[in-house]
Amino acid sequence: MRLPIVAIIGRPNVGKSTLVNRLAGEQSAIVYDQPGVTRDRTYLPAFWRDREFMVVDTGGLVFNDDTEFLPLIRQQAMAALAEASAAIFVVDGRTGPTAADEEIATWLRQQPVPVLLAVNKCESPEQGLIQAAEFWNLGLGEPFPVSAIHGSGTGDLLDKLINYLQPVQDLPDINEIKIAIVGRPNVGKSSLLNAFVGEERAIVSPISGTTRDAIDTEIERNGQTYRLIDTAGIRKKKNVEYGPEFFSINRAFKAIRRADVVLLVIDAIDGVTEQDQKLAGRVIEEGRACVVVVNKWDAVDKDSYTIYDYEKHLQERLHFTEWSETIFVSALTGQRVEKILELVNQAAEEHKRRVSTSVINEVLEEAVRWHSPPVSRSGKQGKIYYGTQVSTQPPTIALFVNDAKRFNDNYRRYIERQFRQQLGFKGTPIRLIWRSKKARDVENVNNNRAARV
Numbered sequence: 001m002r003l004p005i006v007a008i009i010g011r012p013n014v015g016k017s018t019l020v021n022r023l024a025g026e027q028s029a030i031v032y033d034q035p036g037v038t039r040d041r042t043y044l045p046a047f048w049r050d051r052e053f054m055v056v057d058t059g060g061l062v063f064n065d066d067t068e069f070l071p072l073i074r075q076q077a078m079a080a081l082a083e084a085s086a087a088i089f090v091v092d093g094r095t096g097p098t099a100a101d102e103e104i105a106t107w108l109r110q111q112p113v114p115v116l117l118a119v120n121k122c123e124s125p126e127q128g129l130i131q132a133a134e135f136w137n138l139g140l141g142e143p144f145p146v147s148a149i150h151g152s153g154t155g156d157l158l159d160k161l162i163n164y165l166q167p168v169q170d171l172p173d174i175n176e177i178k179i180a181i182v183g184r185p186n187v188g189k190s191s192l193l194n195a196f197v198g199e200e201r202a203i204v205s206p207i208s209g210t211t212r213d214a215i216d217t218e219i220e221r222n223g224q225t226y227r228l229i230d231t232a233g234i235r236k237k238k239n240v241e242y243g244p245e246f247f248s249i250n251r252a253f254k255a256i257r258r259a260d261v262v263l264l265v266i267d268a269i270d271g272v273t274e275q276d277q278k279l280a281g282r283v284i285e286e287g288r289a290c291v292v293v294v295n296k297w298d299a300v301d302k303d304s305y306t307i308y309d310y311e312k313h314l315q316e317r318l319h320f321t322e323w324s325e326t327i328f329v330s331a332l333t334g335q336r337v338e339k340i341l342e343l344v345n346q347a348a349e350e351h352k353r354r355v356s357t358s359v360i361n362e363v364l365e366e367a368v369r370w371h372s373p374p375v376s377r378s379g380k381q382g383k384i385y386y387g388t389q390v391s392t393q394p395p396t397i398a399l400f401v402n403d404a405k406r407f408n409d410n411y412r413r414y415i416e417r418q419f420r421q422q423l424g425f426k427g428t429p430i431r432l433i434w435r436s437k438k439a440r441d442v443e444n445v446n447n448n449r450a451a452r453v
């Protein structure tokens with residue numbers, strides 16, 4: 001299940017990333033002061049009332065300039081819009097409408113996506129309305145005066161926005177698990193692929209809208225479809241002479257991004273290498289579920305390398321083996337290869353699991369009782385008001401606290417461990433978002449909730 005996406009569009013420096021951070025409540029994201037910086041698209045989970053969505057910041061959109069990076073940024077914005085359920089077009093209320101705003105507006109009016117107009121930097125309530133009114137001419141409907149920095153006005157904007165977002169329970173649940181098989185050259189990826197596909201005729205399908213040579217293979221077991229991602233990348237090397245050091249990490253990164261579950265294939269003989277660690281790091285960054293597959297187990301001398309020793313080695317070198325399952329297989333003999341798919345099912349299930357707010361708060365209460373939040377030097381105690389799971393894939397829990405800065409890394413890790421111990425989530429990374437909230441706002445949220453029940 002994929003959450004609806006909201007694309008944030010606008011020229012550079014109008015405050016898009018500030019607004020994204022405001023909506024997603026992620027304090028750690030960076031605000032760039034430099035116009036025209038290329039950025040990869042990052043999706044941040046956000047929610048408003050009972051709706052959840054992903055906000056995606058696009059780089060600054062500029063049409064009539066030919067700086068080297070601009071076509072790329074524009075392409076990013078277009079790609080982001082193509083998959084969005086709605087867009088927020090951000091303009092700068094202090095400068096008033098510019099020629100570039102008009103160009104973007106003209107383009108946006110032709111797109112089949114609902115667009116809301118956010119007039120940013122309107123800190124003053126009275127002045128803000130006047131500033132916003134100047135943007136009626138863009139022909140995109142009502143301009144909403146907001147201040148991304150202060151958070152004012154965003155409530156009205158979000159109230160309007162969620163009309164365009166489907167509630168989570170109505171989203172189509174595509175019953176297909178996307179798997180990326182990644183690993184260094186020669187670890188046995190293509191052997192594994194062949195073992196999966198076996199005699200049965202693989203359905204090989206090019207994916208529309210991507211490079212022609214990204215080809216997926218579909219397999220089916222017990223009514224469950226698995227899409228093995230970018231199998232062309234795995235097979236290709238059979239026909240091409242690459243040096244042993246050639247390693248298309250970029251291709252692997254792309255496959256990871258598209259996957260639900262990553263099979264990180266390790267060569268049992270070589271053990272965990274730096275490249276494996278790099279891939280593992282990316283799996284976590286992308287929030288993908290993962291199964292560690294130790295291949296060529298048939299070739300290991302079992303007396304010298306027992307599973308127990310091996311697991312210890314993995315734990316030392318791959319820090320996420322604590323939450324992922326590890327399986328020892330042989331693509332060559334087929335030993336335990338089918339069992340991989342059972343672990344994939346389990347990881348995919350956990351990756352999209354949703355835990356109720358009441359359970360999360362039980363865990364939190366218990367955790368805080370054992371170990372109270374840190375006290376700052378000035379004697380102020382950190383306080384967790386409540387937590388709630390704001391999204392899945394990966395499970396993401398927002399914690400509303402009096403002051404996020406008071407919660408040091410130690411305490412944050414402690415809370416994460418508690419969630420792991422109490423809630424499981426085997427096979428998937430989990431994310432915690434620490435948000436500072438005024439007690440007053442928390443009351444409002446609670447009142448809203450009560451009103452809905």
Ligand code: GDP
Pocket residue numbers: 010011012013014015016017018019031032033035060120121122123146147148149150
């Ligand atoms: P982006 O390039 O569109 O992503 O813009 P940024 O979010 O990086 O913001 C550009 C500049 O505008 C930064 O210096 C921000 O501090 C400032 N800014 C962003 N939002 C507001 C706002 O609501 N009010 C004011 N006064 N400044 C803002």
Ligand code: GDP
Pocket residue numbers: 183184185186187188189190191192234295296297298299329330331332333
């Ligand atoms: P890829 O580069 O990751 O796709 O790796 P390949 O599937 O091409 O395999 C590289 C080499 O390792 C080949 O010579 C395979 O026969 C061998 N190999 C793959 N899987 C196994 C295995 O489970 N056991 C043993 N002993 N060799 C394997």
